[in-house]
Amino acid sequence: MKTRVIPSEARDLPQANRSRSLQCVIQAAWARSFAPLRMTAYMLGRYKKLLLAFTILLAAAVSAWLLLPKPQLLEGISFSQCARDRNSKLLRVTLTADQKFRIWTSLRNISPALIDATLQFEDKYYRYHPGVNPVALMRAAFGLRPGGAHTGASTITMQVARLRYRLPTRTFRGKFVQIVRALELERHYSKSEILEAYLNLAPYGRNIEGVGAAWGQPVRFISARPQLT
Structure with missing residues (x-):
């Protein structure tokens, strides 16, 4: 009766498949964990001009508020004796x-x-x-x-x-x-x-x-x- 010899590469195949599967699972979990960050970066990049315009308008509004001149309140108003x-x-x-x-x-x-x-x-x-x-x-x-x-x-x-x-x-x-x-x-x-x-x-x-x-x-x-x- 002949003995069938299985090459070592074939014997190691299931173990290699398990390693690759585990690696894929880890990569998928890693990708999912960083998905919100990537989405945030995408949104920031997409609306960068809008955010810049809003920041400039806000800074201009604050500057205008701080630079408003002081008006007279009751100076010059006469009152009865x-x-x-x-x-x-x-x-x-x-x-x-x-x-x-x-x-x-x-x-x-x-x-x-x-x-x-x-x-x-x-x-x-x-x-x-x-x-x-x-x-x-x-x-x-x-x-x-x-x-x-x-x-x-x-x-x-x-x-x-x-x-x-x-x-x-x-x-x-x-x-x-x-x-x-x-x-x-x-x-x-x-x-x-x-x-x-x-x-x-x-x-x-x-x-x-x-x-x-x-x-x-x-x-x-x-x-x-x-x-x-």
Whole structure:
């Protein structure tokens, strides 16, 4: 009986196949583990120009914000002269140079109830936005079109800019100037300073401006909610 001799290469074939299979499995697992990185690199390469443009625009916006000039807040605004008795009751008020009754009142002397009512009625997001409300501005932009319904979009800061600089804001150009002025105010003044300016400039009918002239009494004792409803 003849003995069949199997070459050594043939005997080692199954072991070689197992080694190659294991190597393929390792390579596949390695490739899968780096797939997200390759995809990220691909996306970065594809949108590199877009990311570069966004970075440049962001840097330009930050630079423009930092370079905004400091505007005057209440400098140059005249206020009425007041005569009061020993109980702080108002006896006499003079007209300002522009024929207004405008009594200066600091924020700490204004009732918290009046401040809360003003914020709720005029600008409930005042303490959170940077001077403009983008959503309200978009709504107002449609209202400025011919035939569109005019809707209010001005924040308290924007109203201070309009009142302080006598801006016409019924046009796109006027609204743009108002926005720039509001950003300038927010850049250089605190929320409390801007709110104080608004409460001293807000019109209350005829030639009366500001809460001090509107109430004619110590404003820190006023409960304002009934008057604003």
